[in-house]
Amino acid sequence: AQKVTQAQTEISVVEKEDVTLDCVYETRDTTYYLFWYKQPPSGELVFLIRRNSFDEQNEISGRYSWNFQKSTSSFNFTITASQVVDSAVYFCALSEGAYNTDKLIFGTGTRLQVFP
């Protein structure tokens, strides 16, 4: 069965600290896609990244980086030098290619609070 687990319900850090948000997934499919979305206090969902199961290269985008490890079924997200504007709920999600749909299976989210 497909599942995404975000064990950290809430994380609080002080500005400029680095923070890692954990994501562990379960799937039987060999072709799948992993996503991260950000939901700021305003409520909209902001797409951050998509990775496919064949590409384990880590990715860096500014202060954001992602570590994809198939061996541990994890797709962790790190924010370096966090800022108050990073305060949001972050969702990790899984999409399986076998079903030929774009259905997303979401984790329960991690609320990040960055204090000045």
Add this chain to the structure above:
Amino acid sequence: EAQVTQNPRYLITVTGKKLTVTCSQNMNHEYMSWYRQDPGLGLRQIYYSMNVEVTDKGDVPEGYKVSRKEKRNFPLILESPSPNQTSLYFCASSLSIPRGGQNEQFFGPGTRLTVL
């Protein structure tokens, strides 16, 4: 501007009073879906549509109906709303060609529904 729009953004209603939440996208996407977001549960798919006149149940379809008569529109219908349908609802769309699963989903701004 490419976007998914939802209306209304906020709605307070009473038990049993039929309502419709509209969703429209201007990107010519084949795939559209509805999710609901509840605290501690993340987002869960309600219904989805692969194309015009093709709809199917997601993970939590009870109490909801949808229709897809035009490619751009995918309304969510609550025939007899109940308090347990109080939630934040998101409409999403994506291209499902050439292969599902990999495509970025574009989300609407969300509709916050309260059923008294």
